[in-house]
Amino acid sequence: MNMPLSDPVALGLARGWDVIDGAMLAADRTLDADVVIVGSGAGGGVTAEIMALSGLKVIIVEEGALKSSRDFKMREADAYPALYQESAARKTRDKAINILQGRTVGGSTTINWTSSFRTPASTLAFWRQRHGLDTYHDAALAPWFDLMEQRLGVADWHAPPNENNDLLRRGAAHLGIATGTIRRNVRGCWNLGYCGMGCPTNAKQSMLVTTIPSALDHGATLLTRVRAERLAIQGDRVQHVLCHALGSDGINPTGKTIVLRARHFVIAGGAINSPALLLRSSAPDPNYLLGRRTFLHPTLVSAGLFAQRVDGYAGAPQSVYSDHFLTRAPIDGPVGFMLEAPPIHPVLLATTLAGFGAAHAETMREFAHVHGLLALLRDGFHPDSTGGSVTVRDGAPALDYPFHASLWDGARRALLAMAEIQFAAGARSVQPAHEMAGPYTSWAQAKKGIAELEYRVHITRIVSAHVMGGCMMAGDPERGVVDPDGRYHALANLSVHDGAIFPTSIGANPQLSIYAIVARMASTLAASLTGRPAARPVAEA
Amino acid sequence: MASRRAFLTAGVGASLALALGGGIYRATRPAPAQEPFALDGEARAALDAIVPVMLEGALRAGAANAAARAVVIGDVHRAILGLPLATQKEVQDLFGLLAIAPARRVLTGVTGPWSGASPAAIHIFLQDWRTSPFGALRAGYAALHDLILGAWYAAPASWGAIGYPGPPLAAAP
Numbered sequence: 001m002n003m004p005l006s007d008p009v010a011l012g013l014a015r016g017w018d019v020i021d022g023a024m025l026a027a028d029r030t031l032d033a034d035v036v037i038v039g040s041g042a043g044g045g046v047t048a049e050i051m052a053l054s055g056l057k058v059i060i061v062e063e064g065a066l067k068s069s070r071d072f073k074m075r076e077a078d079a080y081p082a083l084y085q086e087s088a089a090r091k092t093r094d095k096a097i098n099i100l101q102g103r104t105v106g107g108s109t110t111i112n113w114t115s116s117f118r119t120p121a122s123t124l125a126f127w128r129q130r131h132g133l134d135t136y137h138d139a140a141l142a143p144w145f146d147l148m149e150q151r152l153g154v155a156d157w158h159a160p161p162n163e164n165n166d167l168l169r170r171g172a173a174h175l176g177i178a179t180g181t182i183r184r185n186v187r188g189c190w191n192l193g194y195c196g197m198g199c200p201t202n203a204k205q206s207m208l209v210t211t212i213p214s215a216l217d218h219g220a221t222l223l224t225r226v227r228a229e230r231l232a233i234q235g236d237r238v239q240h241v242l243c244h245a246l247g248s249d250g251i252n253p254t255g256k257t258i259v260l261r262a263r264h265f266v267i268a269g270g271a272i273n274s275p276a277l278l279l280r281s282s283a284p285d286p287n288y289l290l291g292r293r294t295f296l297h298p299t300l301v302s303a304g305l306f307a308q309r310v311d312g313y314a315g316a317p318q319s320v321y322s323d324h325f326l327t328r329a330p331i332d333g334p335v336g337f338m339l340e341a342p343p344i345h346p347v348l349l350a351t352t353l354a355g356f357g358a359a360h361a362e363t364m365r366e367f368a369h370v371h372g373l374l375a376l377l378r379d380g381f382h383p384d385s386t387g388g389s390v391t392v393r394d395g396a397p398a399l400d401y402p403f404h405a406s407l408w409d410g411a412r413r414a415l416l417a418m419a420e421i422q423f424a425a426g427a428r429s430v431q432p433a434h435e436m437a438g439p440y441t442s443w444a445q446a447k448k449g450i451a452e453l454e455y456r457v458h459i460t461r462i463v464s465a466h467v468m469g470g471c472m473m474a475g476d477p478e479r480g481v482v483d484p485d486g487r488y489h490a491l492a493n494l495s496v497h498d499g500a501i502f503p504t505s506i507g508a509n510p511q512l513s514i515y516a517i518v519a520r521m522a523s524t525l526a527a528s529l530t531g532r533p534a535a536r537p538v539a540e541a
Numbered sequence: 542m543a544s545r546r547a548f549l550t551a552g553v554g555a556s557l558a559l560a561l562g563g564g565i566y567r568a569t570r571p572a573p574a575q576e577p578f579a580l581d582g583e584a585r586a587a588l589d590a591i592v593p594v595m596l597e598g599a600l601r602a603g604a605a606n607a608a609a610r611a612v613v614i615g616d617v618h619r620a621i622l623g624l625p626l627a628t629q630k631e632v633q634d635l636f637g638l639l640a641i642a643p644a645r646r647v648l649t650g651v652t653g654p655w656s657g658a659s660p661a662a663i664h665i666f667l668q669d670w671r672t673s674p675f676g677a678l679r680a681g682y683a684a685l686h687d688l689i690l691g692a693w694y695a696a697p698a699s700w701g702a703i704g705y706p707g708p709p710l711a712a713a714p
Contacts, residue, residue: 074708074709077695089687095680249623251623252626314709346694346699346705347694350693350694355671356597356671356686357594357595357597357667358598361596364599364702368703393627457679458683
């Protein structure tokens with residue numbers, strides 16, 4: 001039963017990787033490198049590998065701890081505090097939107113659900129037309145998608161979908177709504193269903209088991225439980241990054257500091273932390289764009305109860321999607337949404353279900369029969385949909401995310417679409433995640449009820465697992481924080497390489513967009529720093 | 542019902558009181574603002590009274606109830622201590638509000654100390670906050686909802702009742 005699994009992190013540490021745990025730091029330190037990268041998620045990981053393979057000395061700074069398969073026990077009680085920002089309870093300032101975001105080596109790639117989509121052509125077309133991103137053509141990006149898909153094992157998923165995903169497929173089919181199969185970044189996946197708690201078998205090709213190990217094997221240094229506090233800026237150059245070591249709880253600073261000096265600095269802390277670091281550092285922002293246009297794919301949730309067992313905790317968490325409702329209207333028209341099925345785990349379901357007491361307990365007793373659907377609103381395209389803004393309060397990032405009428409309209413249509421699909425798939429009842437909704441026992445009842453609901457923050461449950469924007473790129477320096485290559489407009493040796501650069505949301509799970517776009521940026525940057533073409537990352541045989 | 546009216550007449554002062562409640566509570570404590578969350582006195586009594594109402598139908602009645610309640614409270618406390626210090630301060634403010642008698646009376650309609658509050662009165666308070674016109678109270682309800690229900694269903698002891706078999710054993714080291 002106990003098949004020994006090799007843990008690439010444990011093996012790497014035994015080989016002598018240069019990893020410094022901030023919690024263990026006994027004295028202040030100053031370190032030098034060619035490139036300092038803040039963040040070890042999708043953007044930081046890809047950048048680190050390309051820089052290290054290209055012969056540059058790299059230091060990676062990660063606020064979270066180094067955890068690996070030997071630590072991943074598939075328990076929410078352990079995973080959320082250890083691997084997520086704010087114990088998986090990060091929220092907008094008004095507490096209306098709960099945001100799932102990683103905080104560990106590998107960032108969100110360590111805990112995401114492996115869904116891999118290329119950036120939709122319609123999104124890229126909008127970027128070219130409205131944001132001056134002339135180099136963002138499908139044909140120009142295709143080789144970078146090819147490269148990163150090969151590197152990270154992104155491929156079609158051939159196992160049958162679990163019942164939770166198949167209900168989306170069957171319900172949609174009844175209504176003539178097309179669905180597709182989600183590609184996944186896995187190799188030798190056991191089809192367990194616990195991707196969100198850290199892959200226990202190292203099948204998920206997250207940064208934790210791919211690019212970060214490769215960078216460390218090529219001489220990179222990794223700092224963990226170390227928070228980048230501020231950039232020291234002089235004229236048009238970043239001089240160093242001042243970092244604070246965190247204690248073994250990962251929360252309280254120990255008082256020890258680390259100063260990191262480099263020729264070039266790459267910010268990749270994710271789309272809330274990256275703009276916050278730049279704001280804390282008073283980075284030049286002549287057009288007041290820092291932290292603006294932050295996008296979440298605000299997500300609506302609907303629970304269907306079925307006579308048969310659904311067992312939504314078991315099997316690949318996301319394998320079926322429908323982009324039907326993204327294609328019904330012009331991209332800048334009524335807000336469209338992507339439909340997917342989320343994994344159903346006890347804490348995730350209990351905290352998302354509206355209500356309390358006996359009614360809540362009654363639904364929870366049907367746990368194994370619950371089918372979940374998600375609708376990801378594609379924000380940032382409708383003229384009113386300008387997203388949220390990140391500011392800094394007492395040094396910590398705060399995100400305001402006003403909900404305009406266009407988003408509420410999308411929310412209502414999304415709850416309707418999900419309920420209709422769930423009833424078409426045979427649901428006995430449907431319970432939208434809304435304090436005043438349902439449960440409804442027929443589509444006719446749900447249609448009337450959902451249309452009449454009150455749409456307000458907190459009353460309508462909104463969640464998010466995708467954070468984008470806040471350091472948007474644009475061709476015109478007056479309209480963007482960074483240029484199309486990710487270079488900070490106002491500083492000579494600073495780049496941003498994560499989801500923060502997107503000028504809109506993606507309209508699909510963003511990890512593969514970050515991998516490919518950052519791979520291109522990092523390769524251009526490595527070439528400019530070395531005077532040679534950048535190295536191409538390849539997966540180990 | 543009197544308690545409900547008392548709550549509804551709280552009017553536009555509600556959000557202000559929420560902020561003030563926390564501020565007063567902090568001012569009466571010797572600890573600096575960046576101190577970790579503390580759960581004592583009336584704040585603990587409030588949680589002890591709210592837990593069985595939030596978990597009605599899940600928490601078993603009888604002698605096992607008190608022991609299970611103590612476990613949930615410990616788990617909630619631990620969960621709060623895992624939050625960033627700024628968030629711990631916000632949760633401290635929420636419990637500070639519940640702990641101060643005048644704020645408790647006006648905003649929850651619970652007239653006496655928490656230890657004597659009836660489940661019915663607490664049910665009304667939670668329902669009122671859940672759909673309150675004031676965002677701060679809705680957020681307060683959501684925090685109690687997520688903390689208590691999250692702690693309960695995180696515990697393996699709660700899984701049997703909902704038909705969750707737990708993580709697959711094959712991959713467990």
